[in-house]
Amino acid sequence: MAALTTTKDRYLAEFEALERQGALRSPSWLTPLRRSALARFAAAGFPTTRDEDWRYTNLAPLVASAFRPAEGVAAVGLLPTTLERLSVGATGWPRLVFVNGRYSARHSSPGPLPVGVRLSSLAEAMTIDGDVVARHLARHAGWDANVFADLSTAFARDGAFLHLPAKTSSETPIELLFVATTPGVLAQPRILVVAGPHSRATVVEHYVGLTDDAYFTNAVTEVVAGPGASLDHYTLQEQGAGAFHVATVHAALEGDSAFSACAATFGGRLNRTTLTLRFGGESGQGALSGLYVVGGHQHVDHHVTVDHAVPRCSSRQLYKGVLDGSARAVFNGRVIVRPDAQKTDANQTNKHLLLSDGVEVDSKPQLEIFANDVKCTHGAAEGQLAPEAIFYLRSRGLADATARTLLTLGFAREIVDRIAVEPIRAYLDGTLRARLRAARATKEMS
Amino acid sequence: MLSIRDLSAGVEGKTILRRVNLEVRAGEVHAVMGPNGSGKSTLAQVLAGHPAYTVTGGQVRYLGQDLLAMPAEERARAGVFLAFQYPVEIAGVSNASFLNAAVNELRARQGHPELDAMEFLGLVDERLKLVEMDRSFLSRPVNEGFSGGEKKRNEILQMAVLEPKFAILDETDSGLDIDALKVVAQGVNRLRRPDNAIILVTHYQRILQYIEPDHVHVLFDGRIVKSAGKELALELERKGYDWIREEVAATQPTGA
Structure with missing residues (x-):
């Protein structure tokens, strides 16, 4: 317990220090938000496995490590070839680049964008688009329920801001690249997407680690979708082997809006994504999906909450995991259908492919249905590669390892194929194949 | 081409x-017939190298090689092909990418360069016609949601693309209506060449009206108890398998 208190106190002390230095100099509206978030964090501290939401995800290794806030780390430059390699989209996609959590203007190319659309670092937005940021940042219902979100709000400084005024749409996806190069850093990117009525955009968050030593990314993304807006959100996580990656995504949807999220997880030592989708207006649509391909001692935890607070909304969840080595997966899919939310249509599927005997899965649906005219389904399945399928492929001349890879790709295809944007699909497909090739090489060596 | 000697095999400790x-020579078609449970499918699976089956005795020479010592994929690369009785459904893998992987694997072993997408499609297009399938089959996941007839045709499509030297068709006729049977038989006939050979495993004589065998064997209780020309198939069709059972009982002392 002493260790936990010490770590918490360390963050509190960092806060005081940064504030003294003026590093957290912020608009007047933000100061009380910071202080109350910090107070909540101080009161709650880091969760332990006694906490129901963290029962299967032990944060002790994260809490035991000392991470320096990104503010204190010298700026690091990236080689053009590195940037090129890490680009998901074509040149010409608007792109913001963050190195060790800090916005890097010289690596970024925030345009071209349609007239009226704003894409900038959050720090810049706090000055220039202050009222939009002030209206939305950490303001939405249920926002304060998560200690990591509080930690983010307390230190909120750097990150990305996207504002789509009414009826604007960015045809080219917007890429946010977060590169970690330096061990021991705590990066807290804060992403705010405000989509006005009937606007449309695709946002890709891409996390890459260029070091396999420990570092900590605490990323928070808030999406606010106005009436009729449509937003597609992708997360490609290729953190380094020693990384702790905690992500909080919160989408607040107004009527007739659509939100999709697809999270692909390959890297990191400990991964936790807390995703909340809240329907605030009728006829909203949410499509949430995730693919995680992990091995070794990697840990992936998805906590998804879909809150059907109003009638006639539909939500889809499809999460698939490929686990090898001694990897561990946690999935908690909570669907709340409140008493007024008639004609809700919600489904949830979570499937795992287990490639070794050493893996562990804790998958739990959590349906809380308080309305009577609804359609809610859920399903979970775990399985290994079918020996008959392996033999079938081998009988056509494919090597055993090739057959296994092909079948594993087949398992993942359901997620990959639903990605509408070709460059994103191609990047994910390539990453997936490379990952399976590397896993095969490791297996053959051992 | 293929020489099976005193082959004994089983599954899960049970001798079958x-x-x-x-003995199968190049250019020949052999029909292996027999009642259910006689060991027909076991013979097919053992020749293809299914790891669940254990060979307990005998040997199989194939083009001068010890077939039983080769893993399934090496047999396939050496030109052995099994058309499955129950083709396996493979989610998420398209027919095209599966065929492409198999063709290029074979080509790599034969020292040929990989086919590019255009060359591959050219090859497949031509073979699709043999089994009267259209291109839409290529984008569908392997056998998933296929009707029984489509699955069997898909097996013959694979055979047509891979051009095996020695093919075993395991009850490819079962579950086919007469039109599908004709399509499948026609496909197989077009693939017959003086330098390849086929074993047709079947319960019924029906398919042999369309694919004419050179030899017919009756497998009964794990043994080949009768071998003759194609007229044997007609006799079996007329008289059923009971007379075989009686003949076998008469030639074998009880308890042996």
Whole structure:
């Protein structure tokens, strides 16, 4: 317990220090938000496995490590070839680049964008688009329920801001690249997407680690979708082997809006994504999906909450995991259908492919249905590669390892194929194949 | 081409094949017939190298090689092909990418360069016609949601693309209506060449009206108890398998 208190106190002390230095100099509206978030964090501290939401995800290794806030780390430059390699989209996609959590203007190319659309670092937005940021940042219902979100709000400084005024749409996806190069850093990117009525955009968050030593990314993304807006959100996580990656995504949807999220997880030592989708207006649509391909001692935890607070909304969840080595997966899919939310249509599927005997899965649906005219389904399945399928492929001349890879790709295809944007699909497909090739090489060596 | 000597094999500790002998020469079609449970499918699976089956005795020479010592994929690369009785459904893998992987694997072993997408499609297009399938089959996941007839045609499509030297068709006729049977038989006939050979495993004589065998063997209780020309198939069709059972009982002292 002493260790936990010490770590918490360390963050509190960092806060005081940064504030003294003026590093957290912020608009007047933000100061009380910071202080109350910090107070909540101080009161709650880091969760332990006694906490129901963290029962299967032990944060002790994260809490035991000392991470320096990104503010204190010298700026690091990236080689053009590195940037090129890490680009998901074509040149010409608007792109913001963050190195060790800090916005890097010289690596970024925030345009071209349609007239009226704003894409900038959050720090810049706090000055220039202050009222939009002030209206939305950490303001939405249920926002304060998560200690990591509080930690983010307390230190909120750097990150990305996207504002789509009414009826604007960015045809080219917007890429946010977060590169970690330096061990021991705590990066807290804060992403705010405000989509006005009937606007449309695709946002890709891409996390890459260029070091396999420990570092900590605490990323928070808030999406606010106005009436009729449509937003597609992708997360490609290729953190380094020693990384702790905690992500909080919160989408607040107004009527007739659509939100999709697809999270692909390959890297990191400990991964936790807390995703909340809240329907605030009728006829909203949410499509949430995730693919995680992990091995070794990697840990992936998805906590998804879909809150059907109003009638006639539909939500889809499809999460698939490929686990090898001694990897561990946690999935908690909570669907709340409140008493007024008639004609809700919600489904949830979570499937795992287990490639070794050493893996562990804790998958739990959590349906809380308080309305009577609804359609809610859920399903979970775990399985290994079918020996008959392996033999079938081998009988056509494919090597055993090739057959296994092909079948594993087949398992993942359901997620990959639903990605509408070709460059994103191609990047994910390539990453997936490379990952399976590397896993095969490791297996053959051992 | 293929020489099976005293082959005994089983699955899960149960003996199924008992000293099977069979000689297949290039250019020949052999029909292996027999009642259910006689060991027909076991013979097919053992020749293809299914790891669940254990060979307990005998040997199989294939083009001068010890077939039983080769893993399934090496047999396939050496030109052995099994058309499955129950083709396996493979989610998420398209027919095209599966065929492409198999063709290029074979080509790599034969020292040929990989086919590019255009060359591959050219090859497949031509073979699709053999089994009267259209291109839409290529984008569908392997066998998933296929009707029984489509699955069997898909097996013959694979055979047509991979051009095996020695093919075993395991009850490819079962579950086919007469039109599908004709399509499948026609496909197989077009693939017959003086330098390849086929074993047709079947319960019924029906398919042999369309694919004419050179030899017909009756497998009974794990043994080949009768071998003759194609007229044997007609006799079996007329008289059923009971007379075989009686003949076998008469030639074997009880308790042996």
